Amino acid sequence: MxxxxxxxxxxxxxxxxxxxxxxxxxxxxxxxxxxxxxxxxxxxxxxxxxxxxxxxxxxxxxxxxxxxxxxxxxxxxxxxxxxxxxxxxxxxxxxxxxxxxxxxxxxxxxxxxxxxxxxxxxxxxxxxxxxxxxxxxxxxxxxxxxxxxxxxxxxxxxxxPVGRASALKLAFAAYNKLTYALAAQSYALAERYGVGEQLRELAGAKLAGTPLGQPAGIVSAGQRAWRWEGEMAEIADACVDSGLPPDLLRAAEALFARWSAHRDDPRVSVEQLLASLSDG
Structure with missing residues (x-):
């Protein structure tokens, strides 16, 4: 053939x-x-x-x-x-x-x-x-x-028709990328109260296969957040079109926007990214 x-x-x-x-x-x-x-x-x-x-x-x-x-x-x-x-x-x-x-x-x-x-x-x-x-x-x-x-x-x-592949992509991305936003927020909160190391140990023991259990993955998320910010906006729009609440996606969009200065930065650290989330 x-x-x-x-x-x-x-x-x-x-x-x-x-x-x-x-x-x-x-x-x-x-x-x-x-x-x-x-x-x-x-x-x-x-x-x-x-x-x-x-x-x-x-x-x-x-x-x-x-x-x-x-x-x-x-x-x-x-x-x-x-x-x-x-x-x-x-x-x-x-x-x-x-x-x-x-x-x-x-x-x-x-x-x-x-x-x-x-x-x-x-x-x-x-x-x-x-x-x-x-x-x-x-x-x-x-x-x-x-x-x-x-x-x-x-x-x-x-x-x-056209639109179905995009819907699947965004539905998967909503869960996958929100987990990195949640992990970053959790670690930033823990660091603020001096229990960051304890959270690392707890997450490693209880949630080893997740971004919370593997915080080094936050670095990769931070480097790509300049793209993810726009993606969260698209998912939020899709939720509105579907009659679903967009609030989680809007919050993640705002979080990723705080990392825009670290676009493709090979030297950025977890500590820098967590510090970027602090209003202080």
Whole structure:
């Protein structure tokens, strides 16, 4: 049996996650383009290591069969609009952590000019097997799934329209990322009253497999909080749309906002992050 024809893919934009996803395509021989306009040296380095092909402008992606958007949630609509304003007529995969309603608005933005597939990436950047999944929904989701078959990013097609994959992604993220916010709040409270070490011992004995039992994981959360802040806002919006209370998510959004100065900081410590939560 011969391999299916693989279209040229456009990738917007190769951050840590996007570059890792793009590398999964290039290792399969899929020609994958990225747009260098307005991007810095770090992005260029990631794109080069992932085997991506540089093009200067978004309009240069118009002939791609698939365009994949992987960006912070706050920029998802802007990126989609930029592509919708080109001559692109293929499949637009929005793999950002945005609410089902916002994903549907992306679909409306393209109208009948291109087909939108909804994607939700769950897990860390796919650099080894079994750690990351790509949930997909929408009419042409199976075609997109075929691009990632056999890669470290496991594709899972959900029955139903655009918005369903985003809903699953956000529902999982609500629990997963709130646990880090709760752990940080708990440790900050304990430190304030001089019982931080005792909380570490207690959590290690009773909740060893959780962020409370493994406080070193708070560092990773702090480094990524600049993305998580926007994700909490999207989950809160999805809750409002569903008639659910958004208060927990709004509180987590505010907590993660306090860590914005530590974006991708390899030297930040748990102690610094906990101190950032204190109004004092």
């Amino acid at each position: 011969t391999d299916p024809v693989r279209p040229t893919v456009g990738l917007l934009h190769p951050g840590d996650m996007g570059a890792a996803v793009g590398a999964q395509l290039t290792t399969r021989g899929v020609r994958t383009l990225w747009v260098s306009e307005g991007r810095g040296a770090a992005t260029r380095s990631r794109a080069r290591e992932a085997g991506l092909v540089e093009v200067p402008r978004p309009a240069d992606l118009a002939e791609c069969g698939v365009i994949l958007s992987v960006c912070p949630p706050a920029f998802a609509a802007e990126v989609a609009g930029m592509v919708a304003d080109t001559a692109f007529r293929g499949v637009y995969l929005d793999a950002n952590a945005i609410s089902p309603r916002h994903t549907q608005q992306v679909e409306e933005r393209f109208g009948d000019r291109a087909t939108v597939v909804d994607g939700g990436i769950v897990g860390p950047p796919p650099r080894r097997e079994g750690v990351a999944r790509l949930y997909l929904s929408g009419a042409r989701a199976p075609e997109v799934a075929g691009l990632f078959e056999g890669t470290f990013l496991e594709p899972v097609v959900l029955d139903g």
